[in-house]
Amino acid sequence: MGPEVAENGPPGAVKWGGFFGGLFLFFLMLFSSSPEGLSLAGWRTAAVATLMAIWWVTEVIPISGTALLPIVLFPVLGVVDVGAAAAPYADPMIYLFLGGFIIAIAMQRWDLHRRIALNIINFIGAQPRNIIFGFIVSSAFMSMWVSNTAATMMMLPIGLSVIQLLKDNKTDPKESAQYRNFAVALMLAIAYAANVGGLGTVIGTPTNALLIAFVNDAYGVEISFVQWMSLGIPVVILGLPIIFYTLANIVFPIRLKSLPGGKEYIQNEMNRLGQISNPEKKVATVFILVALLWMTRPLLEQFIPGLSDASIAIFGALLLFIIPVNLKKSIFLMRWKDAEDLPWGVLILFGGGLSLAGAIQKTGLAEWVGGYFEILGGWPVILIIFVISGIILMFTELASNSATAAAFLPVIGSVAIGIGQDPLLFAVPVTMVASCAFMLPVATPPNAIVYGSGIMDIPQMARAGLVLNMFFAILITLLTYFAFTLILGIDIGVVPEGLSSILS
Numbered sequence: 001m002g003p004e005v006a007e008n009g010p011p012g013a014v015k016w017g018g019f020f021g022g023l024f025l026f027f028l029m030l031f032s033s034s035p036e037g038l039s040l041a042g043w044r045t046a047a048v049a050t051l052m053a054i055w056w057v058t059e060v061i062p063i064s065g066t067a068l069l070p071i072v073l074f075p076v077l078g079v080v081d082v083g084a085a086a087a088p089y090a091d092p093m094i095y096l097f098l099g100g101f102i103i104a105i106a107m108q109r110w111d112l113h114r115r116i117a118l119n120i121i122n123f124i125g126a127q128p129r130n131i132i133f134g135f136i137v138s139s140a141f142m143s144m145w146v147s148n149t150a151a152t153m154m155m156l157p158i159g160l161s162v163i164q165l166l167k168d169n170k171t172d173p174k175e176s177a178q179y180r181n182f183a184v185a186l187m188l189a190i191a192y193a194a195n196v197g198g199l200g201t202v203i204g205t206p207t208n209a210l211l212i213a214f215v216n217d218a219y220g221v222e223i224s225f226v227q228w229m230s231l232g233i234p235v236v237i238l239g240l241p242i243i244f245y246t247l248a249n250i251v252f253p254i255r256l257k258s259l260p261g262g263k264e265y266i267q268n269e270m271n272r273l274g275q276i277s278n279p280e281k282k283v284a285t286v287f288i289l290v291a292l293l294w295m296t297r298p299l300l301e302q303f304i305p306g307l308s309d310a311s312i313a314i315f316g317a318l319l320l321f322i323i324p325v326n327l328k329k330s331i332f333l334m335r336w337k338d339a340e341d342l343p344w345g346v347l348i349l350f351g352g353g354l355s356l357a358g359a360i361q362k363t364g365l366a367e368w369v370g371g372y373f374e375i376l377g378g379w380p381v382i383l384i385i386f387v388i389s390g391i392i393l394m395f396t397e398l399a400s401n402s403a404t405a406a407a408f409l410p411v412i413g414s415v416a417i418g419i420g421q422d423p424l425l426f427a428v429p430v431t432m433v434a435s436c437a438f439m440l441p442v443a444t445p446p447n448a449i450v451y452g453s454g455i456m457d458i459p460q461m462a463r464a465g466l467v468l469n470m471f472f473a474i475l476i477t478l479l480t481y482f483a484f485t486l487i488l489g490i491d492i493g494v495v496p497e498g499l500s501s502i503l504s
Contacts (some may be wrong), residue, residue: 013298016048018058026051032079035368042363043138044077048310049356049365057405062343063403067352088353088358090410092214092310097350099313101342103287104146106320106334109278112287113142113154118270121158126263128256133158135243136189140197140240144204145287147343154444158269160453162186165265168382170209170277181252184456188464189247192438196239196472198433199232201225202309208232213354214409218361219423221496223488225294225309230487235432237436242471280454286323289495291317302465325477333455347386347404353406377419379400380426381492384419386477388412388426389433393469397443401434408434422490436472439465 025046048069055066074085120141121134124284127402135155142151163183198205202212202225212228215221249252293300293312297368301307320334360366376384396404412430413423437443439462441451451461 015060019056019060022051022054022058038368039364039487041077041079042365043366044173045079045356045359045363047078047107048073049080049360052352052356056407061483064348064352064415066403067349067406069346070352070355074355074359076278078361079298080097081444084262084358085355086351088213088217088354088391089348090352091213091217091354092208092308093216094347094350096313097203097206097209098347099290099315099317101147102317102320102334102339103290104150104282105312105338105341106283107146108150108154108339109334110277110283110284111273112280113146113151115270115273115276115280117155117158118266119140122266122270123291123441124239127258129248129254130205131162131184131188132182132248132254133169135186136193136240136244137192140200140236143194143197144200144236148171148198149445150196150203151197152190152386152449155194156187156449156453159186159190160455161269162265164175178254178256182254182256184460185247185252185254187241187455188252188451188461189454191450192243192443192464192468193240194446195435195438195444196236196243199239199435200229200236201232202228202233203313205435206350207400207431210350210353210402210405211409211427213350214413215424215427217354217358217411218366221424225299227297227487228423229295231428231484232432233474234483238475238479239472240434242475243468246467246471247464251467252460264481267499279333282323282325283320286316286319289319291437320407336478349402349406353402353409356406357410360410360414366410367417369414369418372418376415380427381421382477382481385426385429387475388415389429389473389477390497391475392430393433393436396434396437397440397469401437401444404434405431417495419492420495422488422492422494422496423486423490425480425490425492428484428488429476432476433473436469436476437465438468438472 001159029050038046039159052066052069055069056063060066070085071082071089075082079085091101091461095425098192099409106111117138120138121131123135124130124134135158139151141157142154163186166179166182196402197206202208208228212223215223266453288314293315294309297307297309297312317334321336325331326398376386392404395408409427416426418425435444438447441458441461443449444463447461450456451458481492484490
């Protein structure tokens with residue numbers, strides 16, 4: 001689960017270039033006449049979109065700051081009034097993430113996430129290859145429910161301790177290359193699994209929720225928590241073995257037979273946690289309750305009209321403030337002091353992306369852009385999905401995946417309609433591949449965090465990442481074409497009934 005914005009970013013020269021370049025193009029477009037077939041409001045929306053896209057990519061200011069531009073620019077330029085510009089910042093999907101963030105913080109406060117991770121690693125085994133796979137499964141599972149960044153930060157010290165244990169106990173100098181392979185593979189496994197694990201649930205990464213809110217606002221299409229899991233879980237289940245095989249067999253082959261002291265170390269860490277505490281049990285109960293409510297919402301709606309994934313998330317968050325740990329001392333599962341650490345910037349980024357997307361739809365800019373891609377209509381659909389996925393993958397290596405999704409989803413949706421396809425056919429794979437950037441430290445916070453460990457260099461990360469980028473572009477393309485179309489009820493070559501009326 002997000003946030004997906006690393007502190008490090010493009011160098012200063014790129015930022016200054018983005019700052020002045022974005023402003024130059026913005027004013028150039030403002031003071032030029034709108035193209036034929038596009039309204040003035042649509043052209044001004046395009047100017048704002050250009051400015052935001054450039055500032056998002058170059059991170060001139062924090063990307064959440066850029067996401068506030070629609071509230072200022074759209075009313076001033078006469079695109080939409082301030083109410084319409086600001087409304088998306090209170091979209092229900094934002095409250096779904098808010099509730100999810102609070103639950104995740106409670107898990108971290110009482111160390112429940114660490115207990116879950118250590119038990120998974122211990123269960124899978126302490127052989128070198130098993131340890132790597134155990135870290136992959138643990139990182140991915142945690143990332144489905146807590147921040148990708150938090151999942152990586154939690155797993156990193158455990159991984160570094162295992163690597164240090166190997167250094168302290170290695171006995172055969174001839175196996176130094178194998179020790180190095182193990183260390184690099186383990187670090188990359190943590191980051192890559194955290195990236196992919198976030199695809200498993202709606203709250204797993206901001207791009208998932210951004211897509212769901214976008215298609216609901218723009219096309220009136222609702223994707224539930226369970227329905228998204230039916231899309232995301234197959235990617236996780238198939239993707240994790242691909243990560244393991246790529247790292248441990250292709251790029252950094254692991255042939256070590258044993259890891260001295262590995263099993264003892266994991267057991268010692270579990271012993272340090274002691275027996276599961278009462279607060280951990282209570283947080284786990286709330287977590288399981290919320291997850292069950294999300295999964296059974298379609299059935300519960302018959303008895304509780306108006307129930308939504310967002311209201312369930314906020315219900316779970318409120319329970320954490322209500323359930324006591326020690327009533328006499330007024331200690332509860334959550335304190336607002338802990339909630340102050342919420343990644344508010346991610347929530348603002350949601351709002352900015354949705355505000356921009358809404359204006360692109362309302363002003364006719366989406367249809368106008370889509371008309372220029374009608375040439376793609378002659379291509380095989382599976383090839384279009386693969387090409388678009390590859391482009392987004394390369395783009396998100398240099399920019400935040402949330403910003404990439406916010407900038408491209410409206411365009412991709414209009415492209416799909418322009419060539420007579422369901423917008424979901426392209427929007428879903430674009431959203432997923434935006435979280436599958438493995439080549440560079442700046443691509444995602446998990447990448448940056450493990451790179452900061454000093455265990456690997458950029459060429460090593462890029463070599464592994466390039467192979468995985470190719471595998472995941474193929475995997476998501478095939479799943480979209482053969483599985484997601486069935487799950488979402490997409491007829492290839494058919495725009496759903498009623499969509500044209502929504503757009504018009």
